[in-house]
Amino acid sequence: MIIKGGFVYDPANGVYGEEMDISIEGGKVVEESRDGKEIDALGMLVMPGGVDAHAHIAGAKVNCGRIMRPEDGRRGIEPKTKLLRPQTGYTVPNCYAVGYRYARLGYTCAFEAATPILESRHTHEELEEIPIIDKGALTLFGNNWEVLECVRDGDLDKLAAFISWGLSASRGYGVKVVNPGGGEAWGFGGNVKGIDDPVPNFGVTPREIIRGLMKANEILRLPHSVHLHTNNLGKPGNYETTLATLKAVEDIAATRDRQVLHVTHMQFSAYGGTGWRDFESKAPEIADYFNSHAQFTMDMGQLIFGSATTMTADAPLEYGNARLLHAKWSNHDIELEESSGVVPLVYGRKMPINAIQWAIGLELALLTKNPWQVIMTTDHPNGGPFVNYPEVIALLMSRAKREEELASLHELASKRSSLPSIEREMDWNDIAIVTRAAPAKILGLPEKGHLGLGADGDVAIYDINPTDLDPSKDHSKVKEAFAKAKYTIKGGEVVVRDGEVVAVPQGRTYWVDASVPEDQAAKVKADLVEKFAKYYSIQMSNYMVQDAYVTHPRVVKAGVI
Amino acid sequence: MIVEDVLCPFCGCLCDDIKVEVEDDKIVGVKRACRLGSSKILGHERTKAPMVRVDGELVETTYEEAYDRTARILKGAKRPLLYGWCSTVCETHKKGILLAEEVGGVIDSTATVCHGPSIIGIEEKGLAGSTLGQIKNRADLIVFWGANPAEAHPRHTMRYSSNSSGMFTPEGRRGRKVIVVDVRETRTAKNADKFLLIRPGTDYEVISALRMIVADKGDLVPDYVAGVAKADLEEVAGIMKAAKFGALLFGLGMTHSRGRYKNVDNALSLVADLNGFTKFVVMAMRGHYNVAGFGQVSAWETGFPMSVDFSRGAPYFNPGETAACDLLARKEADAMMVVAADPASNFPRMTVEGMAEIPVIQIDPFPNPTTLLADVVIPSAVCGVEAEGTAYRMDGLSLRMKKVVDSPYPTDEEIIQNILDRVRRLGDDN
C-alpha cells in the first residue's frame, strides 16, 4: 500500500509536514510497496496511528462501572450492522465500542492503565474482545504484600524478581503504582497522608515503595518506566506531595533511553489550596519543575465537562468522592494486592472546582515546554471519555477556543489558574508528539508512534490541509477532522474510511517477559508458595493468566540477563 | 491419576483445590469437595443423545438434525428467549450473546431468579466489595443476612469467611464475631454469636432502623421495628461499628422477599454508611458457579449484565420488562432456548406455563423437568469436568475451569457455534 501525497507529520523521524508517500507492506512501513494498493491522501494530514498510554478500557473496574451504570450504557447506543457488533455507553462503552471509537479517532493502540495481578485474567478477557487496536495492560505493584516486604527488607533483586514474575503472571506490560501504601492501608479503612507516612503493619513508607520499585524497574531494564499515580491525588494542596515525590527520586537514573518515571494524570496531582474553598491551580509550579527535569514525563488527565466515571485503584479517594458528592460508590479490595473504587460523577462548567480542574490540565500541557514530556490523556473515563480527544486537541491548538470556553465557565477557572495568560498554541507537530510519538516513546514501543522504516503500518489520515487551515481560528474544523479520521490504517489494513469502521481485525496484546537470575526467582517463589498456602483464597497453580487468554501476544523481552 | 487443584463446578464458591482421581478416563474419586461438589463431579444420569419431539414424544436424533431444528425455530421467532447460562463457561456466554444478536432475541441468565435484584440494587448504589481473600485475611465480623452457607455454600465458612484464618485473623472463628439475620433458625444461624430473627418481608425496615442507629439517630427509632426489639438492633449496630473489618454477606433471603432489590439497595447503603466509621464490605452469595460470569461477559459485550433485548439490533435492558420470567409470565416469548439451567423447576409454575406453549430447545448434560417440556434436546459436555473455560467466583474473580476427562459430547460452546452457523446460513438464504 502506498499512501500518496499527504502532509506527513512524523516527529520521531524529524518529518514536519512534508508532502511524501508512505509505503506499507506486510503490516510494516517499508521503502517501497509493490502490492498496487493506493490511498489518496493528497492535501490531507498524515500521522502515525494514535497511541493512548493511559486509559481504563478493560478489566474488573471498568466492568463494574458498566454494571453499576446502566444509565451510561443507554448513551451512545448504536445497533449492530453487518460488520459491527452493537455499541453502548459513553463513559464506560462496551468492548466493541472501545475498539471502534479509538479507530475512528485514528488511534491504533491503547493501554489499560491498571490491572491487579489476581484479576488480570478478567482484564485480558476484555482486551481480547476489543477489536482493531493493539493493547496492553500495566500491572499494579504499589500495594502488593510481596513488594512491601521486599522493600522493607531492602532486597531489590528479589523485588525485581517479583516484578518479573508478576508481569508474567498478569501478562502485563509495566509497573503501575497507585497511591503506594494507601491501598494497603485501605484494607482497614485507612490511607497514607504523604510519602513519609508509614504503611500500617508493614513498616515501609510510600517514598521507600516508589524508590524501590523504580530501582527494580531499572534493574529489569523494562521498556516502560514506573507509571505513578501519586499519593494524595485529588486533594487540595497535593502539588507539594507531587513535587516531594519527584524530588525524592531525582537521584535514580534510567537504564534505557526513556524517562525514569511517568507521573500519570497530573491534572489530579497539581492542586493548591488548603481545602476546597481556596482550591487553586499549581500547574505552573509543576510545569516549571518538569522544564528543568527532563527525566520525568507526565500525561494531562484533562477534564471534560459532562458525565464521567471515575475509577481508580485509589480506593480511599473514591470513598471520599462518593460521600462528598452523595454518589453511587463501588469499592473492590483485592486480597494481598490492591484496592479500587468506582464513582460516577458529572463535571459542571459552573462548578468552581471542576472549572479550575479543566484549566489545570491545559496549563500543564501548555506550560511544559517540551511536548515529549507531557502527553494527551483524559485518564479515560476519569477526566472524561477518550472520544473527546478531538476537543482537547482543539483546545491545545487554539487560544481563541480556550477563551471561548473560559467565558462559559465559572469565573474561578480564570482567577485561580494561569490559563487566560497562556498564549501558546500547539502546532501540528506538537499534536503529533503528544498524541502518538511521545506516548509510544514513553511506553517503550519502538514500532509505534512513528512512520520510519520498520514501524508498524499504523497510520491516521485526517481530512484537513495543514497548510491552508489556521487551527487557531478554525478550531471547530480541527475538532471535526480528528473526530472522524478519513482513513485509519492498522497494520497496513484500512480499518476506517470516511470516519466509519470498515474492517475489524484482531489487534495484538503487548506484555513484557523480563528474565531474572534463577536463584532470585527461586527466592520469590518460596515466598509466594507460603503466601498462597496461608493467605490467598486460590491455589498458586490457578493464579497465572493462561495462554488461552492472550491469543495474539506481542511479547517484549527485557530483564537482567 | 490424581488431577490437582481442580475447580468445582457447583456453587459460587468456585473452590479451586479439589483433587480428582481419574482411572481410564473415568472419575473414580473426589477429595476436598463438599457434598454438593462431589456429587456434581462424580456425575449423574446423562441425556444420552440429541432428541426431538415427534407426536408428543422425544425421540433420538442426530446432532445435525437437532442443530437444524434449533436454528429454524430461533430464526423463525419474533421474540426468542435465550435463557440460562449459569452452569457453563464464559466462552459459551460470548457465543450465546452473539447468537442472541443474530436472531434478535432476548438473552437472560438465571441471575434474574436469584441475585438479579442485587444487581439492580447495585445499579442504584454501587457495590462496596472485595475478593473473598480480603475477608479471610481481615474480617473480624461476618454478617450473614438471608444467607445459609451451611446448606448452599458448604465450604464458604471454612475457606473464606467465619471459620477461615489469614494474616490478620490468625485465630479464625475464635477471633471473629458472626451475626446471622434470617426468618428462621438455619444451620448457619446455630453457629452465630448473635442471631436476629426477623419476619419475612421486613428486611428493608430492619435495615433502615440499623442505618438510623449507626448514624447515632437511634433515639428516633421506635422500641420495636417489625417485631424486633430496638435493643437487639442496637446490639447488632454496636458490633458492626466496633468491628475493624466487617463483611455483610447476603443471600436470597434478601432478594426473594418482599422489597426485593430495594432490600439490597438499602443494605448497600448501610455498608456505605458503616465505612464512615470502620471498614465494611458487602457481597452477594451467588449460587451457581458461573452465574456471576454471565453478568460480567454480558456487561462487557453489551453494556448490561442480564435481561438484554436485541429485538431492535441494539441492546435494551430493563428487567421487569425483558427478564425471562416477565416474557414467559406474559406469554410474549414465542420460542425459548435453555442452556445450562432448568427453568421448568426453578420458575414459578404459572410462569412455566408460558414455556409449555412454545418451542423449547434444551442444551444441558442432564435430563430434568425442562426436558419434559423441550422440543429439541441437545446433550453437552459438563463444563469444569469434561470441558475447560472461564468462570467467575461470587466475588468477581475469574478462574480457569479444568477439563479432567474426555467427553463423547460436544461442549456448549461448540453447540452454540453450530447453531450460529446454521442461523447465518438461513439468513443468507432469505
Added chain:
Amino acid sequence: MREIRVVPRRDFRVPVEAEKISPDIFAPLTIEEIRKVEVWEGNRKQALIDLFEISGDGDPAKPEEVLIKLDGNFSRVKRVGEKMTCGRIGALGDIGMHAGNGMAGGEIAIKGSAGDWLGREMRGGKITVRGDAGDYVGAGYRGEACGMRGGEILIEGSAGDYLGEHLCGGTITVLGNAGDFPGIANRGGVIVIGGDAHLPGAEMASGTITVRGRARVLPSYQYQETVEIDGLSLKKFLGDLVDNGKGELRVASVEERGA
C-alpha cells in the same frame, strides 16, 4: 382538531414497540404516510398499516391540533406518546408499557388501565388513567438519578410498586391504593395516594407524599404533628432520616409502628 384513529388488526402476543404513535410524528404526515410509519413487532420491523388500521383526517396539521384515538386492545403496544410535546392521545381501552415515556407536553387520556413505566422520565404534560396503572409510574430509567421531572399523572384506580421512584418534580395522584415503596428516593415531587401504601417515601430527600388511607411507616421517619388537609386528619412525618431527608410524609392511618 385533526383526529386520527388507530385500531389494532389483531391481538398481539409479541409486544409492539410504537414510539412513533405520537402527535409530533403524525402531525406533518398525510394518512398515507402515517400508514407507512415504522414500528417493531418483536424483532420485525413493520409498517403501521401492517398491524393497525389507520383512518381520520388526511391533511397534515400542527402537532398541537392532533388527536390520536387508540381504539381496541393496546395492552401490548408499548411506548405510545414517547417524547410527545403537545397534542392529545386518547386510548379507549388499555395501553401497554412505557406510555408517555419522556413526554414533555400534551395529554394522554387512558380509559382502561396502563402498563408499567407509565410516564417514565416525564417532563411535562398530563396523563390520566381511568383504570389502574402498573409498577414504576413516573419513575426513571435504571440507574438514573431522576425519574419524572415535571407534569401531572392522575390514576383513578390503583398503582403498582415503586410509584414515582426517583421523582424529581411533577405531581402524581392515585385515587386508589399504591403498592410498595411509593415515592422512593423522591427528590422534590408531589405524590397523593387516596388509599393505602406500603413503606412510602423510603430515602426521600425532599418533596411531599400524602397517603389518605393506611400506610406502614419506616422507622427512619420522625413524627412531627397532626395536620388537617382537605377535611382529613393526617399524621405528618419528617424523613427519610437515613439520608438526612427533608421530605414530608402525611398519613391518615398509620399501621402500628414497630409491630
Added chain:
Amino acid sequence: MMISGRTLGQGATSEAKMSTEFFRATSFCALSELDYNALGVSEGGNVLVRTKFGEVVVSAKKDKGLPSGVIFIPMGPWANALVGPETGGCGTPQFKGVEAEVEETKMVVLDVRELFADLKAGAETS
C-alpha cells in the same frame, strides 16, 4: 407464610432432578413443631399447601428452627407450584414470603413427571 430456599439435599441432587433422591430432597414442607402438631399430621403424613397462585401436596416434616406461622419448602417444582408469576417490575418472582394455607391431607405427593405431565400435553391439545 411460605418460604423456599436451598438445602444440602436439594443442591446435591439438583442436576439429577429425575431421581428419587431429588424427589425426596425437595417434595416436603417443613413446619414448626407447634404448627405441625396443630395440624394433626401423622408421622410421615402429607399436607396440602395452597396459595393464591396454586396448590401442591408435599410430605410434612418438623423443623425446630422455624417460627410458628412460617413454612419452608426446598427450592424446586413443588415449592414453585405455590409462587406467583409477577416480578414486581424487577424480573424476579417473590419466592419467599407467600401467604399460604396448610392442611393435613391423605392425597399423595406427585412425582416430577406427574407434576409436569399436564403441561406439555395440555398445551398441545389447546
